Amino acid sequence: MTIKLHCFGESGNAYKAALALELAGLEWEVVKVDFFNGGSRTDAYREQNVMAEAPLLIDGDFSLSQSGAIQQYITDKTGKFGGEAAEKYEVLRWVLWDNHKLSSQAGMTRFLMNFLPEDKRPEQVIKFSQSRLAAAYNTLNMHLEGRDWIVGRNVTNADLSCCSYLYYPEPFGFNRTDFPNIDRWLGNISALDGWKHPYDLMPRAFPGAS
Amino acid sequence: MTIKLHCFGESGNAYKAALALELAGLEWEVVKVDFFNGGSRTDAYREQNVMAEAPLLIDGDFSLSQSGAIQQYITDKTGKFGGEAAEKYEVLRWVLWDNHKLSSQAGMTRFLMNFLPEDKRPEQVIKFSQSRLAAAYNTLNMHLEGRDWIVGRNVTNADLSCCSYLYYPEPFGFNRTDFPNIDRWLGNISALDGWKHPYDLMPRAFPGAS
Numbered sequence: 001m002t003i004k005l006h007c008f009g010e011s012g013n014a015y016k017a018a019l020a021l022e023l024a025g026l027e028w029e030v031v032k033v034d035f036f037n038g039g040s041r042t043d044a045y046r047e048q049n050v051m052a053e054a055p056l057l058i059d060g061d062f063s064l065s066q067s068g069a070i071q072q073y074i075t076d077k078t079g080k081f082g083g084e085a086a087e088k089y090e091v092l093r094w095v096l097w098d099n100h101k102l103s104s105q106a107g108m109t110r111f112l113m114n115f116l117p118e119d120k121r122p123e124q125v126i127k128f129s130q131s132r133l134a135a136a137y138n139t140l141n142m143h144l145e146g147r148d149w150i151v152g153r154n155v156t157n158a159d160l161s162c163c164s165y166l167y168y169p170e171p172f173g174f175n176r177t178d179f180p181n182i183d184r185w186l187g188n189i190s191a192l193d194g195w196k197h198p199y200d201l202m203p204r205a206f207p208g209a210s
Numbered sequence: 211m212t213i214k215l216h217c218f219g220e221s222g223n224a225y226k227a228a229l230a231l232e233l234a235g236l237e238w239e240v241v242k243v244d245f246f247n248g249g250s251r252t253d254a255y256r257e258q259n260v261m262a263e264a265p266l267l268i269d270g271d272f273s274l275s276q277s278g279a280i281q282q283y284i285t286d287k288t289g290k291f292g293g294e295a296a297e298k299y300e301v302l303r304w305v306l307w308d309n310h311k312l313s314s315q316a317g318m319t320r321f322l323m324n325f326l327p328e329d330k331r332p333e334q335v336i337k338f339s340q341s342r343l344a345a346a347y348n349t350l351n352m353h354l355e356g357r358d359w360i361v362g363r364n365v366t367n368a369d370l371s372c373c374s375y376l377y378y379p380e381p382f383g384f385n386r387t388d389f390p391n392i393d394r395w396l397g398n399i400s401a402l403d404g405w406k407h408p409y410d411l412m413p414r415a416f417p418g419a420s
Binding site: 050051052064065066067068069072073089092093095096097099100101103104122123124125128139142143 | 276279334338
């Protein structure tokens with residue numbers, strides 16, 4: 001049975017799951033979520049996922065949301081991206097850190113700066129989030145000094161989680177050339193066999209985008 | 211060897227780890243982080259944890275940060291709070307959701323409203339975060355309808371993660387009586403044998419607090 005992923009191109013959280021599915025070589029297909037028209041907040045969608053979020057993975061009778069949990073499911077199914085046994089906690093802590101400090105802020109800031117009408121953008125919130133994000137970029141850049149991957153010697157879910165919003169073209173205050181180690185590491189990920197940009201992996205949902 | 215937890219009373223993230231250690235019956239002791247005087251951002255601390263955060267667990271030669279990863283470590287060590295085997299992903303997704311949508315926002319909002327001088331509080335940020343939090347409380351309250359615990363029939367890391375900031379007395383816009391299912395569920399957790407309030411489990415770090 002082909003795995004279905006409810007997702008849309010603009011979601012870096014969906015990208016984390018889509019990229020893991022794709023790089024793991026699993027058979028999967030997209031179910032597009034009409035996010036900007038409230039597609040993740042309908043009663044029917046909430047019936048499947050009370051969190052009212054994308055991504056949502058459906059594998060036969062099994063369904064799962066939250067990108068980090070989906071990544072763990074893919075790891076358990078394929079043996080990929082979990083790192084060595086001794087690295088398990090290190091992978092998990094970077095996935096959690098990403099959800100707590102990096103993607104959560106980056107996704108929101110990019111949304112406010114690009115997907116809201118100009119006169120509705122809360123400037124103080126944007127500036128505040130950008131300053132918190134600067135601290136997160138610094139932490140990641142510091143950690144990547146002398147490393148090719150966040151944990152150990154190979155790509156893991158830690159990389160596939162932390163990278164997600166950093167490939168998008170819309171401005172949200174991140175310039176990869178300001179962070180040489182992040183820049184190099186993003187290059188390592190995009191050089192992986194089978195890597196695709198989020199907009200090549202999932203259909204866009206923003207009205208007018210193609 | 212007694213486990214050491216670098217923590218401080220005001221941190222709900224530290225509380226998630228401290229409460230899991232305490233309820234699991236492990237031997238552990240506090241190492242107080244002087245957070246409000248920059249104690250988590252010194253070079254020496256960052257040497258131990260590049261994320262410059264509390265909590266940080268030290269168990270002999272092993273060290274680990276991020277509350278959700280520490281909870282997993284405690285589960286692996288004691289067999290507690292992981293839920294049934296089939297519930298593993300459900301526990302993980304609620305821990306991730308908490309980090310992404312609930313604790314990250316609640317912790318920040320409470321900090322801005324209570325631990326910053328009044329004239330430095332960014333009002334637009336506080337209002338914005340409170341409206342995002344309202345959506346998170348609603349999701350959790352909806353999910354807890356007819357349930358005693360977030361996952362399955364017993365307390366798991368999902369509960370010990372999501373509850374953390376909701377026990378604090380400082381105002382940040384959350385009133386448990388507005389959410390009857392959350393209110394009942396918080397009561398279930400605090401009725402557990404050995405439960406302690408964050409300020410009874412960890413020393414306070416805010417200047418002047420006792």
